[in-house]
Every structure is written in structure tokens, then in C-alpha cells.
Amino acid sequence: MRKVCVIGAASTKYGRFDLTARELLSDACSAALKDSRVDPKRIDGNFIGNAFSIAEKQGHLGPLVMTTLGIPEAPAYTIETACASGGSAFREAYVNIAGGFADVMLASGVERVSQLDTITATSYFAYGSDYTYEGGNGCSFPGLYAAMARTYFQKFGATEEDLAAIAVKNHENGALNPKAHIQKRITVEDVMKSMMVASPLKLYDACPFSDGAAAVVLATEEVAKQLGVEPVYVMGSARAGSIAALHERADMASIPSTTIAGEKAMKQAKVTPKDVNLLEVHDCFTIAEAMALEDLGFLKRGEGAKAAAQGITRRDGRIPTNASGGLKAKGHPVGATGIGQIVELREQLLGKAGARQVKNARVALAHNVGATGGSCAVHVLGV
């Protein structure tokens, strides 16, 4: 296998925009190409994470974007693994280069959902579950994570206030991120007083629906050297799956695919959790961050929920988690989210993250989940 590095990265701001997915994605890809200094003609292809383009009455996004970028001859593919589409797209681009089938690839992601009303958006997100048996029985997407939260509470005695502290921490980070959808600090009280969406989860336990796009350029070490750009190495890359329907899993307070992908990626990278200096984990809901830290082996079972309140996961804590603001505050443009995590970690590893810079960032981990873990992608990056 060849060494692969990230040589360029860019992201739009996340939020609500009167722009189509085509425009958002083209902006991000174009900026990432510029950042990498690579001649666009050298791009061997583009893997695009996207889940809901059909909501804009447009499928087959790839050729639209490649045409906009002036390289219509380069192949592009839409990858859909629900909210893990971005991480999965990154993985496929990585595999192509590591395996010798490509030298320079784009991996990107985009989502545009703000044109949808809340009911329609709620339905679309529920389609990512095993809809026949979950959404079809009335469960919304927040409802699934709410069921996980209730199971977790019963098992470990954690509280709604513990989860609220995770939201507060991520908003504190998001307030320092100019790309974040929500750049506003909140208090535990704000979370506790926010509207109940699916008990025990409230509005402020949930990430927003965001529009946005992110893109990275991956290349061989050789290309990075030719271009004279500072490489960030992909040290480990893995994907895994879990039983789609939550109710069929033995344990509803954890996500098996996170554990499997995490172990594989860290094994390939030859690191253990104590070697990792910072993480971006998939906190679509506060409970998800708690479970991720446990499933990835950074904390013992039952410790994840209290980690934010204890300061462990703050930027200056022992396990800095979601310095970007996470999905919770930075936002969650579904197909772009996994790529956005890589964009953030590259900035952190190159020491360019400004006010939210984590000290001594040498090894970082990105964790991206599709639905309730039917799909998961984990990547380890390093300089």
C-alpha cells in the first residue's frame, strides 16, 4: 500500500443558504484544489458524499460539479451511507490512491436541506433508519437516539444535565469557529429549558439541519513533495457496519460499527487512544458523543456522558473532542460532515486552527456515523 496524504482542504461556512448543492460543492472543491496547488487536470476522480440531492430534484451530482471545475472528463461518484457519506467518500478516495489506481483524488461532500420544511426534513432523516421497522412505526431520527439515551441512562445512571454539558462544551468551541452554523455560547439551563423533541432529548441536544459543503485533495506522498505542500498523512482508514435496526442489537447504548472501525483504523495507524491528541466525533446528538468516546476506547463504559462536565473533553482537557464545535454547533450538512471533520483536523494538525487550536496536535481521529451506526467510518490522521 502506498502512503496517502491530504494536500488541500476547504469548506464552505455551514448554515442556511440560498445556493444549490451544485454551487456549494463546486465552491468547496474549487477552493480545495487551489489550496493544494495541484493542476486540476491531474485529478483522477471525485468521491462525493451526499444523501438528499434528490430533494432538489437532482441526482447524478458528479458530472455537474466536475464540469463546473473544468474537468468534465474526470469521473465522479456519489457515495451514500446516510450521515457517514462524507467519511465513506474519503475512505474510497484513500483506497484508490493507496491501492495504486489513482495518484490524486478529490473527496468531497455536500448537503442542501434548508429548502425543506421541518416535517419533510424529519421524514427524510427517518429514511436513513430501517424505515419499514423504525420510521414506519413512528420513530423519528431523534427518537432513535432518544431510545439509546434512555437505555444509556438506565445502564449507567447518567442524567440529562450530563448530556447538556456536552452541548455547552461544543457550542463554546463552535463560537470560535467562523465556519460554524451556530456561533453562540449556551448554558446548561438553556439546554434544559429547550423544547423536548423526543424525550429525553431536547432541541439543544440535537445538531441543526445545515447546508454546506467540504472538500479535500488526497495524493501520494510523491505528489505532495512535487507540489511542495505540507502533507497530513492518512495513517489509518476503516469502515464498518452494524445491524440497521436499533432494536435488533444486543446493546442499545453503544454502536458496534464504531468499535470495529475504530480498532481497525487505530491498528493500521499503529496508535492507541492515548497517542491520539484530538478527535472529531459524530455528535449528531449529545448522547452520540458520549457513546463514541466509549465505543472508540477513549473512556470506560458509563464515563462518556460525564466527560464534558468534568472538563476531560474540552480543548485543554485530556481528550480534546470536537474542537470545531462538532455537528452540534458547527452543523451537520449530512454528506459534507465527514469531509468537514477532515478539513478541521488538517487545520488543527498544521497549527492553523486559530482561536480553537488544540495544543500539540500531532495525531487526530475522525469518527463519522451513518444513521444509528448502520455505517461508520474512522480515520486517523497525523503529521
Add this chain to the structure above:
Amino acid sequence: MRLAETLTEHGLTLKAQRDAMREGKILGWECTACRHRAITPTARCAKCGSDKVTTATFANDGKVVTFTIQTVASEQFLNEVPFAWVVVELDGGPRVSGWVPFVSRPGDLPVGQRVRFTPSYKPGMMFEKT
């Protein structure tokens, strides 16, 4: 092909499963090797991988394992809010998901609550407290 055998030769298409539910019967799949049961289509057992899978009739009674109260719902359930979405451990297995109408507070539906599948003209698998 195994999937075709399991889903059609045994007569259990998703449509057949749905039709049976209308008549108050919960049909699903069971692994004859490890006895793992599932309400979702199974060609090979998700637990042990065996292809010795057969169809089975599950119990209509069970207990609530976890739940949430849906105050925001998708199109199909717009007129039902608030209600509880539940994971029910049927007696003898497996775990299935369903919903319980007219539940608005978590205290109304403690974990462990006994419930029974009740066929209805409403969408999905509706349960009632027993």
C-alpha cells in the same frame, strides 16, 4: 438463491408480513441453529451467520425495553403526536419496534411495562398497555 427461498418460497414477503399483522399475527424469521429471532428479513442469521433460517410466529405480548415520546413526527404519524415509540421484547423474542398511542409523559410508560400488539387501521405496529 437463499434470499428468494426465504422470502418467497416460505411465503414471507414483506407484504405477507404486513397482511398477517393486519390480522393480529406477528410473523418473522428464526435461525434454527442458534434460535436468534428477527422481525427484519433474514437470509442468513445476523448473529451466527447460519443459512438455516425459517419463518416463525411471534408472541403478541411483551415488555417495553426502551422508548421515547415523539412530539415531532414524520408525515405518516403527524396526527398521532404525542405518542410513544417503543422497543418491545416480545415473550420468547425477538425485540421489535412499535408505538403506543396517547402517551405524553415518560412516567406514563415505565420501562418494563407489559404491552400487547393490537392490530389497527393505523400505520405501523401499534401496542397497548396491558
